[in-house]
Amino acid sequence: MELKRVSYSYPGGQPLINEFTASIPETGILAIIGPNGAGKSTILNLLSGELTPTSGQVLLNGTPVSEMSTKARANQIAVVRQHNEVYDDLAVKDVVKMGRLAFHSLFSVVSDSEVAPFLEQTHLTDLADRQLSELSGGQQQRVWIAMALAQEPAVLLLDEPTTYLDIRYQVDLMNLVVQLQQEKQIAVIMVLHDMNQAFRVSHRIWLIKAGQLVKQGSPETLLDSALLSQTFDFPVRVVDVADYGRYVIQMPSGQETDNLRKLI
């Protein structure tokens, strides 16, 4: 995918994204990180075609995403968002079947066997007949991913997929995304708040601030204390952790440092 000089303003608002140009490799994991309000979700919505650029183009294999039919788009791009209560009363397998609708006419019935592989890949086979509302947050996130996978997309977009999950579910979910990306060789694009998670799982990172691409590159090139502190407007430091690698920690504020000194 490619963003070519993309600008975007919400109706009646100031320009948020300004002449944003970048390309996304056909396979691999790209994480978009940056402070609150930087425009990360807006960029994801421009990539999904949900938003149309005010100027410039978002291209998928050379075709503007905004000019593709809904069905053509659904065959190529799948989006995983936060919890959608509309589906609460549905069984897990029926939610996943919704992901197949781009392959069928509206009234055709999607068979259980058609969605079985996607349930299996996301370890949901045993929960297939359970109602969505009965599942934990982590299990529900896996259902959204199964539904997105059922679209058999070339591009999978995830907006903060680990929000609300405890550390175990976060790690499980990220491992699942990594495994699925490797198996299917698709492009995965995620907005992530947890920098360390982003650095751990991604092949490429976009660091965004005020609608601009501050820097893009491999996790190694972006693991830079000064760059991250400046972008987030908060002091952080990249440290080496034994048996893990480089890790971003937040530095205590001045007051906290003084208190720490008094304790030592």
Ligand SMILES: Nc1ncnc2c1ncn2[C@@H]1O[C@H](COP(=O)(O)OP(=O)(O)OP(=O)(O)O)[C@@H](O)[C@H]1O
């Ligand atoms: N539908 C909307 N209408 C008007 N302004 C919006 C809309 N959605 C987002 N914005 C504004 O656009 C800016 C960027 O929002 P966006 O959600 O893209 O940022 P973000 O980087 O994803 O933020 P966060 O990390 O807080 O989720 C914010 O100032 C926000 O208030």
